[in-house]
Amino acid sequence: MELRHLQHFVAVAEDQHFTRAAERLMVSQSGLSASIRALERELGTSLFVRTTRRVTLTEAGRALLGEAERILAQVRAAHEAVAAVQGVLRGTLALGTEQCIAGVHVARLLAAFRREHPDVEIRLRQAASGALAEEVTAGRLDLAFAVRTRADTDQLRSVSLTKEPMTVLCHPDHRLARAGAAVTPDELGGEVFVDFHPDWGPRRTTDAVFATAGVGRTVALEVNDVHGLLDLVDENLGIAVVPRHFRHKRASLTAVPLKGTGDARYETVALLPPPEATSPAARALMTLLDTLASPGVRGPGA
Structure with a gap:
């Protein structure tokens, strides 16, 4: 099983369409289809139900998706860790947040992060707290600012930001x-x-x-x-x-x-994967948040 097979599989699962996934990955549709067929042959099962309009995951595909996302996130974190040791932070910071979250001014924090780490691509997703917790657990997000919705697990930890009535x-x-x-x-x-x-x-x-x-x-x-x-x-x-x-x-x-x-109390937290799986970019953002712990960056309620 090759990493590119998993990358191709996740892209098709996200887009539910071979043509759109191929365009996003900048590969030919025939090459993408061949990659998925190779993965299905290796696993001995179909991963997608194909129709003329879209593709959907089979039960086996749904089982593979979470594991594939975690593997790809760990590989990305490994690349970024090596770059960080070399003194250059680069790669991607995938951040999630709820609207108007208390305890952090997200825009100001990201602006400060970009000034310090211009080689890191910032991706921001806004969603509800429950969905954000799932995306951090699955490795689709490096961290998220959200409201505490569950107890910490071995796949998800939280750092309290603020509480308010x-x-x-x-x-x-x-x-x-x-x-x-x-x-x-x-x-x-x-x-x-x-x-x-x-x-x-x-x-x-x-x-x-x-x-x-x-x-x-x-x-x-x-x-x-x-x-x-x-x-x-x-x-x-x-x-x-x-x-x-x-x-x-x-x-x-x-x-x-x-x-x-x-x-x-309304409690806001930073949601992160376990320390060993936390990306260098996520660690740098949290360090910056602590360094800039002022009302202007920590936001209302802090």
């Missing part, structure tokens, strides 16, 4: 704004809620707060971006329970403290 955002004409007092989850049971999709960190934290309090709630207005959430609250269509630093994002809204949440 949740707060309620509402329209200034809303009854909660007029009352001007802190509220408990029980007092919000009948409200219309605006929130993110279930995999996003703030939504996970809010769901945990209400579950712990034994209070049911229905999210009537579900969005996948911060500005959409703020716009809906700004039109008095519902309230939102969000991390405290969100209160600075829309001056026209009223922030009401949320009490009675016990130990529940």
